[in-house]
Amino acid sequence: MEDIQEGKDIKATTTPDIASEEMVLNLGPQHPATHGVLKLVLKLDGETVTKCTPYIGYLHRGMEKLSEHRTYFQIIPLTDRLDYISAMSNNTGYCIAVEKLFGIEAPERAQFIRTIAAEMSRILSHLLWLGTHALDIGAMTVFLYCFREREKFLDLFERLCGARLTVSYLRIGGVRNDTEQKWLEDLYDLTEEFPARIAQYETLIDQNRIWLQRTKGIGVISAEDAINMGLSGPVLRGSGVAYDIRKFMPYAAYDKVQWEVPIGKNGDVYDRYRVRMEELRQSNSIIRQCIEKIPAGAIMADAPKFVLPSKDDVLTDIEHLIHHFVLITKGTQAAPEGEVYVATEAPKGELGFYIVSNGEGKPYRLRIRTPSFVHISALPKLCEGALLADVVANIGSIDIVLGECDR
Amino acid sequence: MEPLEIANKLKEKFPDEVIDIADFRGQVSVSVNRDRVLDICGYLYNEPDISMNYLSDLCGVDYPEKKFRFEVVYNLYSLKHRHALRVKALIPEHEPSVNSVTGVWAGANWHEREAYDMYGIIFKGHPDLRRILLPEDWEGFPQRKNYPLKGPEGWEYKEFKKVKELHSRDDEWGIK
Numbered sequence: 185m186e187d188i189q190e191g192k193d194i195k196a197t198t199t200p201d202i203a204s205e206e207m208v209l210n211l212g213p214q215h216p217a218t219h220g221v222l223k224l225v226l227k228l229d230g231e232t233v234t235k236c237t238p239y240i241g242y243l244h245r246g247m248e249k250l251s252e253h254r255t256y257f258q259i260i261p262l263t264d265r266l267d268y269i270s271a272m273s274n275n276t277g278y279c280i281a282v283e284k285l286f287g288i289e290a291p292e293r294a295q296f297i298r299t300i301a302a303e304m305s306r307i308l309s310h311l312l313w314l315g316t317h318a319l320d321i322g323a324m325t326v327f328l329y330c331f332r333e334r335e336k337f338l339d340l341f342e343r344l345c346g347a348r349l350t351v352s353y354l355r356i357g358g359v360r361n362d363t364e365q366k367w368l369e370d371l372y373d374l375t376e377e378f379p380a381r382i383a384q385y386e387t388l389i390d391q392n393r394i395w396l397q398r399t400k401g402i403g404v405i406s407a408e409d410a411i412n413m414g415l416s417g418p419v420l421r422g423s424g425v426a427y428d429i430r431k432f433m434p435y436a437a438y439d440k441v442q443w444e445v446p447i448g449k450n451g452d453v454y455d456r457y458r459v460r461m462e463e464l465r466q467s468n469s470i471i472r473q474c475i476e477k478i479p480a481g482a483i484m485a486d487a488p489k490f491v492l493p494s495k496d497d498v499l500t501d502i503e504h505l506i507h508h509f510v511l512i513t514k515g516t517q518a519a520p521e522g523e524v525y526v527a528t529e530a531p532k533g534e535l536g537f538y539i540v541s542n543g544e545g546k547p548y549r550l551r552i553r554t555p556s557f558v559h560i561s562a563l564p565k566l567c568e569g570a571l572l573a574d575v576v577a578n579i580g581s582i583d584i585v586l587g588e589c590d591r
Numbered sequence: 592m593e594p595l596e597i598a599n600k601l602k603e604k605f606p607d608e609v610i611d612i613a614d615f616r617g618q619v620s621v622s623v624n625r626d627r628v629l630d631i632c633g634y635l636y637n638e639p640d641i642s643m644n645y646l647s648d649l650c651g652v653d654y655p656e657k658k659f660r661f662e663v664v665y666n667l668y669s670l671k672h673r674h675a676l677r678v679k680a681l682i683p684e685h686e687p688s689v690n691s692v693t694g695v696w697a698g699a700n701w702h703e704r705e706a707y708d709m710y711g712i713i714f715k716g717h718p719d720l721r722r723i724l725l726p727e728d729w730e731g732f733p734q735r736k737n738y739p740l741k742g743p744e745g746w747e748y749k750e751f752k753k754v755k756e757l758h759s760r761d762d763e764w765g766i767k
Binding site for chain 1: 618697738
């Protein structure tokens with residue numbers, strides 16, 4: 185009897201000591217759950233995170249500095265390597281920004297092809313996100329199903345432009361090559377079966393008790409905070425703010441198709457998951473409408489000062505050959521002086537290009553505002569006060585790619 | 592509101608601060624003195640008609656030839672009224688500093704750290720101003736125009752020197 189009494193006393197005196205011992209944990213930079221080379225230094229009180237400090241820059245390649253020494257054409261492949269799982273969206277963002285600077289516009293057919301390509305890359309990005317996010321939280325099966333569909337979309341990319349990841353498909357003033365009718369038909373067939381696939385993913389996790397417990401009420405961020413921190417894309421929409429650049433400042437062919445902006449209510453991990461799942465359906469519907477409405481016509485703008493001449497002309501005509509040579513070696517000689525900031529809706533959020541031109545063939549300053557950079561800066565807010573296991577759920581839910589964070 | 596209207600309203604409110612208003616491709620940039628940037632941003636944020644509640648982007652630019660060498664560019668957007676404005680704070684070379692706007696938009700935090708990292712612009716009142724993309728012991732500010740693309744001639748990052756030292760006797764020890 186006395187022993188038990190003693191035991192109780194020991195417990196009562198030791199518990200506060202255990203709790204007061206702070207532990208510092210390095211998560212990353214080589215950790216599968218950080219989705220790249222992100223390092224988080226976590227201070228833990230038991231299992232509760234008291235302080236979270238992200239360290240980035242492991243993938244910093246000096247892209248902004250490098251761009252100041254490259255012509256406008258040469259920057260397109262660099263943009264592939266920003267968010268390397270949705271290269272088409274980055275190409276679109278960059279080309280639209282440069283076109284705005286030059287004051288040219290791509291022809292309508294090119295706009296539709298761009299929209300199709302950008303939405304395909306949104307689907308690809310969201311599928312990779314869903315697979316890895318679920319894998320992090322412990323739902324292994326979804327990963328395999330997501331990659332099954334990703335493969336089909338990537339095969340279509342390969343048929344379209346020869347590459348699966350670093351596509352470099354868009355050109356300033358249009359796209360590199362036209363699509364075949366057969367390609368469009370095959371894509372249409374794929375979009376017909378894709379909604380059933382989305383439903384299939386949902387049956388795997390939507391009602392799963394573990395999934396719900398790991399995501400509902402976790403990583404809550406209010407609409408005011410989300411706006412103030414500059415969050416964008418599905419993360420902002422998960423908090424109930426219907427800010428979608430495709431609706432607010434339509435570009436490409438987004439104003440010619442009908443679609444809705446899905447928003448969440450609570451701003452937790454689960455709502456961000458729901459928003460992205462709904463976006464998959466919307467993207468699918470946008471692609472279908474674009475294929476139905478795509479007009480015939482040119483794929484490159486008629487602006488010889490900025491746009492490369494067609495290969496046939498270059499091979500047969502000396503004027504075009506000289507023109508091509510000057511554009512490639514020196515860049516365009518007619519760039520106006522000025523500056524533009526153009527934002528587009530990449531799969532992960534607002535992708536902005538701020539270009540300062542001083543009239544040379546290369547940009548004077550190219551600033552890339554990437555969604556992942558801003559989203560990682562919000563991680564401390566999401567993680568502090570939460571449990572260690574929720575850190576992984578939070579990282580997954582903001583959908584980051586370190587390539588675009590570090591540039 | 593049209594962006595030009597906002598710019599003119601800003602000029603009315605701060606006649607001494609606004610230096611220049613430029614309109615290019617429908618986007619308006621307002622160059623302002625750096626001293627009262629915080630007041631200007633606070634005004635743009637709080638004024639109900641303008642309500643610039645979203646900081647799209649913040650970055651530095653280097654113009655070595657100009658009177659004010661550095662610029663800090665604020666790309667602002669209003670989610671409420673759906674209009675945009677660009678504010679540029681002009682910063683002299685001899686004292687590259689400006690007040691931090693993290694108190695207005697929390698999202699400015701990392702953008703300002705990056706501008707400091709790349710251009711050496713000091714943001715006064717920033718909660719945690721240290722290098723972000725480069726290592727903490729990096730010397731120089733790489734995105735300044737006088738910083739060569741491949742780094743200064745003959746210069747090596749000191750951690751890299753250590754690695755080279757470590758491998759300097761590989762042949763001797765038969766390591767391939």
